[in-house]
Every structure is written in structure tokens, then in C-alpha cells.
Amino acid sequence: MAALNVNMMDRKAYFWGIQALRTGGLVALSLTLFGINPKPGLHGHGLAITITLAVVAVAWIGMITFDIRKWPLQYPLALLSVSGGLLSILQQGPAIVVPAVAAFSAGSNLEPQISTAITVAGALSLTVSALIIGGSTTAVLGFTVILGTALAMGMIRYAIAQRANQAEQLLEQSLRASAAETEAAVLSERTRIAREIHDILAHSLGALAMQVEAAQALLTQENPDIEKAVRCVERAGQLTREGLVESRRAVHALREDIGPLSEMIGTMVEADGGTMTTVGEPRKLPADASLALYRTAQEAVTNARKHAPGKATEVHLRYDPDAVRLTVTNELAEADAARPLTNSGGGFGLSGLRERMELAGGSLDAGREGDDWLVRAVVPD
Structure with missing residues (x-):
């Protein structure tokens, strides 16, 4: 000008x-x-x-x-x-x-x-x-x-x-x-940051709230179980530290400095008590695609903990020549099982993940198959 x-x-x-x-x-x-x-x-x-x-x-x-x-x-x-x-x-x-x-x-x-x-x-x-x-x-x-x-x-x-x-x-x-292109890029970056903040809060704070509510329930029952309550508080502290790690990881991802996908998902799944398998030769993906797959696994594990507490969760990551496929499977809880965090969160996790996957050029679907709940994500390479 x-x-x-x-x-x-x-x-x-x-x-x-x-x-x-x-x-x-x-x-x-x-x-x-x-x-x-x-x-x-x-x-x-x-x-x-x-x-x-x-x-x-x-x-x-x-x-x-x-x-x-x-x-x-x-x-x-x-x-x-x-x-x-x-x-x-x-x-x-x-x-x-x-x-x-x-x-x-x-x-x-x-x-x-x-x-x-x-x-x-x-x-x-x-x-x-x-x-x-x-x-x-x-x-x-x-x-x-x-x-x-x-x-x-x-x-x-x-x-x-x-x-x-x-x-x-x-x-x-x-x-x-x-100027219009620059403004659009700024708005896109703001949307990306907002999505990262949502995912971190949904995962870390959701799990943290579950531990705090469990500790509160243990301390306020007729016969307080202090030992279990202390373990819940310790777990809450661990989740807080993990949230800080997630925040740093999000900053690195926004700078397109994201780590190996299989290691990131494996660390997260093992910390939650689930199992992780990787098939094929891992390779570096674009930052948006890697982050979309990681957030999908994270959201699926968080939802399993909320809706089917105590049930096994399995994560399967497959590197095919034409695409990278992620499958997260967890057993469904019994109809009368306690679900203290079922109503927590805004209910926008999967819809946000679908939007993220579409922006990365991939797709996502989720649904029940028999006695399991499956979340599948595919990103073409």
C-alpha cells in the first residue's frame, strides 16, 4: 500500500x-x-x-x-x-x-x-x-x-x-x-489453536474431573476409604502433569514439530492401561495429519474411560502404502454400569475430530459393532 x-x-x-x-x-x-x-x-x-x-x-x-x-x-x-x-x-x-x-x-x-x-x-x-x-x-x-x-x-x-x-x-x-489471504491464514490458525485447546481440555480436564469426583465420593461415603481417595488424588496429580506435557506437545505441533506418531499414541494408550499395536513401517506424516490421528486416538480413549470405565481399550495403527489407518476398540459397558462422567464435556468431540480429519484430507467414522465400540480414522498418504 x-x-x-x-x-x-x-x-x-x-x-x-x-x-x-x-x-x-x-x-x-x-x-x-x-x-x-x-x-x-x-x-x-x-x-x-x-x-x-x-x-x-x-x-x-x-x-x-x-x-x-x-x-x-x-x-x-x-x-x-x-x-x-x-x-x-x-x-x-x-x-x-x-x-x-x-x-x-x-x-x-x-x-x-x-x-x-x-x-x-x-x-x-x-x-x-x-x-x-x-x-x-x-x-x-x-x-x-x-x-x-x-x-x-x-x-x-x-x-x-x-x-x-x-x-x-x-x-x-x-x-x-x-491481505485477504493473510487474514484467512490468521483465522485458520486461530481455529487450529482453538481446536487444540478444546482437545487438551476435553482429555486432561475430563480425566482429572473423574479422579476428583471419585475421591470426593470415597471421602463422603458412610465409611470413607482414605487410601483409595489418596490414590485418586495422586492420579489427579499425574493427570495434571500429563496435561502440561500435552500443552507443550500442542505448542510443538502448532510449530509443525510433532514427534513420531506411533510413539505418541503408544505412550498415551499405555498410560491409560490400554494396548497398542503398530503394523507397517512408520513414516513421517504432515503435521496436520499426525495431529488429527493422535487427537482421534486420544478422544476415543477418553470416551472409553467415560462411557465404559474399566473396560479394555485396544488401539491399532496401520501404515499402508496409500494411507495410514487408526482403529480404536473398546468393550461396551453393561447397561447398569456406573458412568460418573457420561454427561461431562460438551458433546462435540467426534464432530470436532471429523472436521479435523476432513481438513487433513481424511475421514472418520464411529459406531457399535457387536459388543464393542469402534472408532476408525483414515488419512491418505
Whole structure:
């Protein structure tokens, strides 16, 4: 954006520089035309030159004013072209500068059809004036060539300016697109961080709450079992430390510095009392895919602990040539089994995991099969 601001400042400086040159040109032309023969006067041919010079001055000033005010520039340029054509025959010589300036300015600032019409009007003016007043055919042809050349030069400048404007617009669009892309990346990163925070809280705090509630139940029953309550508190402390480890791991994952997937899942499953098997040659996966599989295993183990406490949990990680597959199986609890943490959490674990897997290009499904509950996740490689 700073580059665009600098460019705008340069364009303003260029614009006012052009206006200064036009003003200086009017002064220089007036001094020149008043000093050559035939000179302006109050009678006959001199009076015609005086009136034409006055019209040229008005048109020239109009050209400057209309350009500054952003008014239709074709009107003063048309008047300048026609009066300049007449002046070119009345005074000859340097007077051809007037319609040439009109042709060049029209070609530089107006559409080709309009600028061509203005230039043709100037050429017709000097041709008709030559036929009426008298003028050599050679001079008329030479003046017409000068007007055509001025128009061509103006059109070339117009085309260059149009391309520059298009390039500037493309640059501005590119900068806006880059800003939008940056904003989208920031929002994506915020979503990723929010998902990590949810998963850590759902796993660590859910397990921690279960131990605290168990300790509370043991201490508030009719015959408090202090020994078991102490073990629950010790387990709660262990879960707190594991939560800190998970937080550090999440930070590393957000930096795309995640460790070996099989080791991460194996450590987590063994700490929970489950079993872990790995088939195939482990390989490094993209950070998002590894993290999605790890969080799936973590959520499945947490749900098993919540809904089927005490039941065995098995995790199977398979590295196939075309994909990595994760299966988490746990036995279903009896209908009358106690489930102290069944209603804990927000109930968004699996839906969040599905979203995570889809973002990583994979898929997830979960459901009952016989007496077991299965969670399957697949990430293509």
C-alpha cells in the first residue's frame, strides 16, 4: 500500500508539472506570436489575428482549467484545434504549434475516436482557411502532417498511460488479495489453536474431573476409604502433569514439530492401561495429519474411560502404502454400569475430530459393532 501511495504522489506531481508547462507554453506562445509578422492589430488582417489569438488564449486557458476541474476536456481542445487551424493560415510559421498542441493533448487524454475528430477539425479549419484567405498547398500539406504526427504521439502516450493504469489496478488487486489471504491464514490458525485447546481440555480436564469426583465420593461415603481417595488424588496429580506435557506437545505441533506418531499414541494408550499395536513401517506424516490421528486416538480413549470405565481399550495403527489407518476398540459397558462422567464435556468431540480429519484430507467414522465400540480414522498418504 505504501508503494501505491508513493505512486499517487508521483502522479499528482506529474499532473501539476503538466499544468505548469501548459501555462508556460501559453505565455511563450503569446510573446512569440505577438512578435512576428503579420502582427496582431485593430484593422483588417491584423484584427482577424487579434480575435483569433484571443479565442486561442481562451481555449488554452480552458484546456488547463477543464483538466484541473476534471470537466469534459474535448470542448476546449476542439475550440483550440479549430482556432489554431485558422491562426496557422493567418500567421503561418510558429502558429501551427497551437493545433498541434490540441492534437497531442487530445490524443494523450481522450478516446481515439474523439481525439481523431478534434484533429480532423483542426486540419479542416486550416484547409478551409487556406482556400478562403489564400495559402500554399505545400504549407497545408505540411501542417496536416504535423497535426497527424502530434496526434500519433499523443495516442502512443495514451496507450502507455492506459497500460500503466491497468498495471496499477492489478497491483492494487494483488495487494488486496494478499491481505485477504493473510487474514484467512490468521483465522485458520486461530481455529487450529482453538481446536487444540478444546482437545487438551476435553482429555486432561475430563480425566482429572473423574479422579476428583471419585475421591470426593470415597471421602463422603458412610465409611470413607482414605487410601483409595489418596490414590485418586495422586492420579489427579499425574493427570495434571500429563496435561502440561500435552500443552507443550500442542505448542510443538502448532510449530509443525510433532514427534513420531506411533510413539505418541503408544505412550498415551499405555498410560491409560490400554494396548497398542503398530503394523507397517512408520513414516513421517504432515503435521496436520499426525495431529488429527493422535487427537482421534486420544478422544476415543477418553470416551472409553467415560462411557465404559474399566473396560479394555485396544488401539491399532496401520501404515499402508496409500494411507495410514487408526482403529480404536473398546468393550461396551453393561447397561447398569456406573458412568460418573457420561454427561461431562460438551458433546462435540467426534464432530470436532471429523472436521479435523476432513481438513487433513481424511475421514472418520464411529459406531457399535457387536459388543464393542469402534472408532476408525483414515488419512491418505
